[in-house]
Amino acid sequence: MHRLLIALAMLGAAAFAPAAAQTPTPSPDPALAPLREAVASFVQPDTDARHAAALQVVRAAGFTPTVETFAGAQGEQGRNIVFTIGGGAREILLVAHYDTVRLPDGTWSQGVVDNAASVVAIVEAAKVLKRARLRHRIRVILFDQEERGLLGAKAWIAAHGIAKVAAVVNSDVAGYGDVLMYGLNNGAASAPVVRALRATCAAQAQECVGYPAYPPSDDRAFIAAGAPTVSVGFQDGVGVHQMWLAFNTQKGGSGLAEGVVPEVFRTIHTAGDRMEKIDPATIARAAAFHAALVREIDRTVRRR
């Protein structure tokens, strides 16, 4: 999630300390351990090592990634990671950023809640989609430099355009919790994708909360370009509703009490965004949901 609007939403809340590491809630299911390990592989001392870890997660899933470079922030080259599944003239993009933020002490945030967990979830979803018969080509993109202004997404759109894009599903913040949150500030063009999402929520008996105003991520670049887009994430029930109030109500009014800062904002972009926060059961849930959502979009969006 991009830090600017989040900061704005939190204005008025006294400077807040990062969330103390919660007692880990490891999922007891050993079958989920590989998901945790895949997320942990993103915890690296620099961007080169994190990039290499992202490539390794894609290769380990049986895909052949390509790297698309772009002129990034402060002269630092950006590297989007891309792979496709199936064929078809039109494409469904399943995307998540893999970059993280630098902390005030100069080190890099582990960036697992935001956003390594999403990356692992969409790669897992791709493994399921690989076995499905689909009308659209699925393009999975791991964007770089989202935290520096959605630069990877903007560079991809500038290079490829959206003429062939039938829909975009963006995943951001999906490290723990079992409630799905999604943005509704995505324009009329996105109505068919929102319909598909709501149908998938019902079919999966998944609790889903829609936000009239939703925090920004790479979805914003695609919405601005006119592509049907939805951005989704996961938190626990309290977190989802606190963030809803933070973004959709006036401070001190019917919203959050003065000084209350949703846990997610005391976690992302801080030293508190750590592996202790990660529940692999959420990653498995997100992967299953993304695979089902992409199939629903594939089945329902009108062919042009």
Ligand SMILES: [Zn+2]
């Ligand atoms: Zn993010």
